[in-house]
Amino acid sequence: xxxxxxxxxxxxxxxxxxxxxxxxxxxxxxxxxxxxxxxxxxxxxxxxxxxxxxxxxxxxxxxxxxxxxxxxxxxxxxxxxxxxxxx
Amino acid sequence: xxxxxxxxxxxxxxxxxxxxxxxxxxxxxxxxxxxxxxxxxxxxxxxxxxxxxxxxxxxxxxxxxxxxxxxxxxxxxxxxxxxxxxxxxxx
Amino acid sequence: xxxxxxxxxxxxxxxxxxxxxxxxxxxxxxxxxxxxxxxxxxxxxxxxxxxxxxxxxxxxxxxxxxxxxxxxxxxxxxxxxxxxxxxxxxxxxxxxxxxxxxxxxxxxxxxxxxxxxxxxxxxxxxxxxxxxxxxxxxxxxxxxxxxxxxxxxxxxxxxxxxxxx
Numbered sequence: 001x002x003x004x005x006x007x008x009x010x011x012x013x014x015x016x017x018x019x020x021x022x023x024x025x026x027x028x029x030x031x032x033x034x035x036x037x038x039x040x041x042x043x044x045x046x047x048x049x050x051x052x053x054x055x056x057x058x059x060x061x062x063x064x065x066x067x068x069x070x071x072x073x074x075x076x077x078x079x080x081x082x083x084x085x086x087x
Numbered sequence: 088x089x090x091x092x093x094x095x096x097x098x099x100x101x102x103x104x105x106x107x108x109x110x111x112x113x114x115x116x117x118x119x120x121x122x123x124x125x126x127x128x129x130x131x132x133x134x135x136x137x138x139x140x141x142x143x144x145x146x147x148x149x150x151x152x153x154x155x156x157x158x159x160x161x162x163x164x165x166x167x168x169x170x171x172x173x174x175x176x177x178x
Numbered sequence: 179x180x181x182x183x184x185x186x187x188x189x190x191x192x193x194x195x196x197x198x199x200x201x202x203x204x205x206x207x208x209x210x211x212x213x214x215x216x217x218x219x220x221x222x223x224x225x226x227x228x229x230x231x232x233x234x235x236x237x238x239x240x241x242x243x244x245x246x247x248x249x250x251x252x253x254x255x256x257x258x259x260x261x262x263x264x265x266x267x268x269x270x271x272x273x274x275x276x277x278x279x280x281x282x283x284x285x286x287x288x289x290x291x292x293x294x295x296x297x298x299x300x301x302x303x304x305x306x307x308x309x310x311x312x313x314x315x316x317x318x319x320x321x322x323x324x325x326x327x328x329x330x331x332x333x334x335x336x337x338x339x340x341x342x343x
Contacts, residue, residue, distance in 0.1 A: 047115070050212035050213070051141055051212050051213060051214070051217065054204065054212065054213050054217040054221070055216060055217045055220060058201075058217060058220035058221045058223075058224055059220050062220075062221075062224035062227060062228075063220065063223060063224055063227055063316060063320070066224070066227035066228070066230065066231050066320065067227075067320065067323060069231055070230070070231070070320075070323060070324055070327065071327070073327075074327035132286060132288060132289075133288055134276075135273050135276050135298065135299065135301065136276045136277050136283075136284075136285060136286040136297050136298055136299060137209045137286070137297070137298045137301055138209065138210050138286065138291070138293055138297075139208070139209050139210060139211065139212070141212070141214075142208055142209050142214050142298075142301055142305070143209075143298075143301065145214065146214070146300075146301045146304045146305065146308075147271065147273050147300070147301055150262060150270075150271030150304070151270070151271065153304070153308065154258070154259070154262065154271075156216075157255060157258060157308060157311055160311065160312065160315045161251070161255060161311075161315065163315070163319070164251065164315045164318050164319055167318075167319045167322055167323065168318070168322055170326070171322045171323060171325065171326030
């Protein structure tokens with residue numbers, strides 16, 4: 001039972017990491033990276049480390065995703081206003 | 088072609104080193120052989136009156152490390168504030 | 179950064195409060211359950227990130243000033259160091275409150291028990307101090323990164339945008 005859960009979670013981690021590289025759309029890639037972090041925290045929980053699991057879920061899936069989305073919207077605003085010239 | 092051969096040799100060397108290191112790792116879930124963690128598990132609840140031994144180690148037995156971690160976070164905040172400060176030419 | 183659509187704002191309004199309560203629970207139960215100051219503070223800082231992404235910066239910065247978070251962080255770090263120095267009669271970071279009675283010093287029975295909230299001496303105080311410091315620090319990093327990208331933002335913003343594509 002435990003071995004099956006390990007194998008399933010690790011396979012889903014590999015799939016999520018592959019899609020994070022494979023997507024052309026950057027927002028989809030960021031969401032896929034968040035899924036990667038969430039599955040990694042699930043793996044930490046299976047390995048009986050709930051402290052690390054809480055920290056990984058909060059920082060990896062919450063804060064980094066928010067910072068990536070902020071950077072992405074900043075890039076979109078930059079692209080819309082034409083080039084990288086500061087106004 | 089030469090680059091590919093070098094790349095394959097490097098991959099094999101790194102894989103061999105990792106295999107040699109991971110095959111000697113302590114098996115998961117087995118009882119540890121160091122005397123220090125046995126001491127923590129037996130005496131932490133009595134000495135520090137905590138149920139969570141991990142918190143007892145992090146904040147009491149190894150409190151100096153936590154002070155260093157807090158200093159690291161403070162330094163990170165200071166560097167971000169210095170990086171994103173209001174420039175003289177922007178508004 | 180413009181606010182997202184009504185659906186995203188409503189969902190984030192509901193779930194942000196659950197996140198804040200859960201983070202505070204992790205901080206003040208740090209000596210009983212898994213977690214502690216750092217993890218709980220990160221969860222509470224995620225609440226600020228949610229509100230920032232969904233509502234846009236103008237609304238968040240209208241009630242969350244950077245000076246407030248800076249004060250929280252400084253207070254947490256000062257409480258932490260002061261608690262460390264107060265145990266200096268024995269050693270640095272000595273747990274001088276454990277088992278003495280009072281607010282933080284209830285005696286814990288040995289063996290498996292159901293957990294007493296006001297038990298763990300200075301460990302509980304340090305959990306709250308580190309929690310305050312992490313809340314202030316991570317929220318401050320987020321707010322200053324957001325204010326940094328506003329140098330590039332156009333002035334016509336303010337209306338609602340649906341999604342990022």
